[in-house]
Amino acid sequence: MTVELGHFSLVLALVVALVQGTIPLLGAHRNDHDLMMVARTAAIAQMLLVGIAFAALVHAYMVSDFSVRSVVMNSNSLKPMLYKISGTWGNHEGSMLLWVLILAVFGGVLAWFGGSLPPALKARALAVQAWLAFGFYLFILLTSNPFERLVPPAVDGRGLNPLLQDPGLAFHPPFLYLGYVGFSMAFSFAIAALIEGRVDAAWARWVRPWTLVAWVFLTIGITLGAWWAYYELGWGGWWYWDPVENASFMPWLAGTALLHSAIVVEKRDALKGWTVFLAIVTFGLSLLGTFLVRSGVLTSVHAFAVDPARGVFILALLLIIIGGSFALFAWRGPSLKGGGLFQPISREGGLLLNNLLLSVAAAAVLVGTLYPLVYQAITDGKISVGPPFFNAVFVPLMAPLLVAMAVGPLLPWKRGDLSPALRRLWVAAVAVLGVTAVVWSQVTDMSLFGFLGMALAAWLLVGTLVELAGRIRLFRAPITDSLRRLARLPRSALGMTLAHAGLAIAIAGMAGAGAWKIERIQVMAPGDTVTVAGFTYTFEGAQPTRGPNYIATRGTFTVTRNGKPVATLEAEKRRYPVEKRETTEAAIHPTFWGDLYVVIGDQKNTDGAHVTRIYFNPMIGWLWAGVAVMVIGGAVSLSDRRHRVGAPSRRRADVFGGATARS
């Protein structure tokens, strides 16, 4: 019964979405408060209903109910419980249900906590959310129904790709979806603003935290994916400009731009139309990301035709949502008049430059990702657009962005002067020279990319700290005074500092690991030694071993440096007989300056010699640490008291302060 109740619940959610998409719109149009309030309860009802549906599906996976087709296809009675649960969203049908669950939860949160929003704006935003949800419910129920039953039931399930049986990947999709769907809030607000033809002051105050939430989750999601690729694929790389990765990176770039332009709307009442446009683009790219990954179109344009109902449906949905909102923007966008004016050299100007560069970068990734698809559709030939293209486009775009990033926060609003800001950055310039010199003395191969990255990272990190030092008057006031100032800094300012500093640290990691990675591939017999980056690896031999559902070869290595022991590493090559898949479990020993990374390959001959790959990935840990700092920065910024504007009481405002009179 639980399965069918979950199914019914999802159907009911679709009907509630219809209600939420119509009656509140009518109410907002007629300024009828009661009708508008239906949006609130409907959104909460939707959250409960989709919650029930999702819980029912998770339950079916947990108890291995093989009368449910989706469970049969993606689970197995022998799987560990964690992966039974994560198997719920590890497949198309379940992941789409997770998608609408997150959408419904965000809608419910907006309904519950949106008291400070004008009711008409809230009603319209919730109605837009409901139409999005309606489209996806319909897609799920008609083409990808996770509650489809199998009569007679299967004897056992078909398992799950062992590559996916990994904690990193079990939680990668939910975070990505939290990010993607989070941008739907900004989108719904943007469409509501277009319907109303105005952008309220409250609008930016609401759009920004939601975008920030989405951004934080998407950052975590993308990094989990990169981290998984790093330790599971066994090639020591973490980013491959793979279309699936790009699909999540595009909304991140656009979302980062949105995050910054929303500041201008809030502070200066300017860039309204552009911000609304960015909100649409960001969510459009999120949808495109979902679509690209889910439709199978990436493996081949022809995979699309294998299940035309699904592919055409989602393509139509995409066209309606994106095309419709751009049409609406073209029609209503001009009515969004901006208020504040500003000079090119100003805080606003800096943020605009950031927007420009990030948008172009997102467009470049979009072209690089879609070009092979278009090419295949037209000529039936296959080409791939790989790292050379992306690096050639990306580095020239990111370098000026990072240079400007240190300067922008030092500029005042409205109109500024470049020279005082640049004068304050002399420390950063010194740091750039220092870092370049140190790197020069340390590395043997001269990589322009590496030097550029390290120099930019130093510039940004020190520049960001200079800005912070200025705010808290470090060295110009007693240290206790500075600390007091630091503690009382607005959280959003602190969040900015953390996020920018985190990016600087991450850039250093990317540059180091990208430019000076060392790779040695060799056949090693037990007792052989290899020296990589000053570390001496001794192969102690390999033994067969068994896991719960795999058999493995485990190779043991002892690592010494200058005769002193550093670590014992155990790398595994696992074989999952039921799924017929092999995975590599790299052994990683992180150190401050880089990771020692060992992979064991096939046995070469009978005396126990194996192919081994040994890497030294310099500074890769900085990448993860930097992203963590960025995420913390986002969270700190979210806690700013600005985002806790209360609902207005009904009173005649006295514009210039002073006494208030009740009406």
Place this chain on the structure above:
Amino acid sequence: MIGLWIAAGFLTLAVLALLLMPLLRKRSVAAPERADYDLSVYREQLAEIDRDLERDLMTAEQADAARIEIKRRMLAAADTRDHATPRTASPRLAWGSAVTMVIAVPLVAFALYWSLGAPQTPDLPWASRPEPAAHAETKAREGARPPQIAEAVARLEERLSAKPEDRDGWALLGRSSLSMERYDDAANAFQKAMALSDENDATIAAHYGEALVAAADGQITDDAREAFQTAVNRNPRAVKARYYLALDAAQQGDLRTAVQGWTDVIAMSPSDAPWLPVVRQQVQRAAEEIGVDPSTLTPSLETLALAKKDLAGPAKPDVDQAAMIRAMVDRLAARLKDEPDDRDGWLRLARAYEVLGETEKARKARARAEAIPAQ
């Protein structure tokens, strides 16, 4: 199922209650105007400037400039309040919406669920599966419970990777994979087994072909056809291979060959073979398609010769012997016309017809025999 409807009903009622709540409760009298929301944001921004000023994050001139800008916006916002759209609250519209929802929400939800759902299908958690049923089900699939199969397969694979020349091991792996519906794996295993098998082993060739067919979703691929042909060459009595070759002919549209092939399969199979009903059905359908009376179908001479060999020991198949068998059968049939009470005679005739693949006649003969009480 009743439980499901009750739960679904309660869920629908709860949702309706939520949806109707804003419409049916007392009208809210005083709600803030739209501009009030803007003003409260601006007031908050003014307070923020005060805070920043107090913490020395801004100079006094900067704060003044910012304040003036915000106050200008406040004025504009206060201005819009004076020509805001008047608030309406139409009880008729509220009631209309409420009634529409009460009727439409359950109706649409239940109708949609009725067409999509499977209300009569119960849950089937792994733990609650009745042991005997699971057992019966798995017995047909190699007699072990599936987790054990999976484990056994894993062990078998491990063993085979160490000792790849074990033909029976590969054959077992193939059969297990087949029962676990992992057809590609099954085909691989059988292919290995076939490479190791001797020239006379038809069974493995037939299995290999069957796995290929299953892997190709029931299509008989060139490789599969070749495998079946090999099986029949190795052992002409390989009925499974013959069945598939006939199916291949049917898939190619050559129903006449197909019907002949299946008739031969029937003739070669033991009379209690479990596949006979299926094959007979196939023959019936294909015969109807090409307009042939199924009772007139006879096995091919080759089959008759094989049958003869079974009856009379090794001998070279030739046309005369086939004719001899037919003559014998005809004589028996003629005799029974005169002595219709000979139960054993009818049974013998039925068996003979079965051997010859003349199923319809066999059925009639058996019916006659069963009509006579045994002594």
